Amino acid sequence: MLEVRRLNAFYGASQVLFDLDLGLAEGRVLTLLGRNGAGRSTVARALVGRVSRSGSVRFMDRELVDERAFRIARAGIGYVPENREVFGQLDVEENLRLGQRAPLPGAATTWDLARCYELFPRLHERRHAPAGALSGGEQQMLVLCRALMGNPRLLIVDEPTEG
Template structure:
């Protein structure tokens, strides 16, 4: 599905990604772990074309490095950034409609607006109120659901549980499992190890702009050295 090889990225003269390799197959949930500032979000942005990528980024066999973000989205990649980009002056329902691709009708893909409301009753209760009055957790749910409305085959989700209550965190975890059950491949950037290890098929650990570990959650649990050096505070 997605294969990244020797990916480099820069902010000015700062060399952030230093030869990242990552592969995600169809229907997989892959967690990308690491401390803040090691390049996890930059990896997502480079794949999505929001940061200039240097290296190979292939999606379904097609080289997408250098394409614009909207072109990459139209190929079937969804991206949920960590900053919860909603349209505050529009209603919840209108935000969801904006997630549809040009020419796409609600319900024509794997997800419909009713699916979103069934998964998150809070969004149904606030369907016709401005998104600006939603709580932080509700805004996070809205951002994820709006991206799913575009029916991506592969989705990158950056820190979806950051700042959320335990109840909302559980809801996000349930949605991630539902995404996988519908055949959507997922790259999950997550700080909470318990969530990532519970739902991921494989995990990568990043340190200093490179991957320092790749394996299953079980393999990572057995590697105290990796967790202590690259994950634990």
């Protein structure tokens, strides 16, 4: 499903990730472990096109390393950032609808508002509250569900227990 070869990442002129290789088969889970500052978030950002990068990132036999982040999302990769990037002035349901997308052909599961609210009943309770007024944990639930609403084939979650 995902094959990464000689992936390098850059913040400005500074190279911060060097020649990473990894692979992930469909239906499997991959976890990156390491201390703070080891580069886990940089790997996630590089995979979804949120930092400058070189090398190869192949997803479902499609090369993505030169693609912009929105095209990577359209290819079927969902991303949950560590810093809970909510649209604070919009309510919970509006935030969720921003991530909504029809499932890709062959999707095993589909996500919609009802399924997200079933997973996190607290979001249903707060569905009309501004996202900026949610607690850190509620915001984490929101960004996770917003990513799931895109019905991704691959979900990359950075710091899933943060908040």
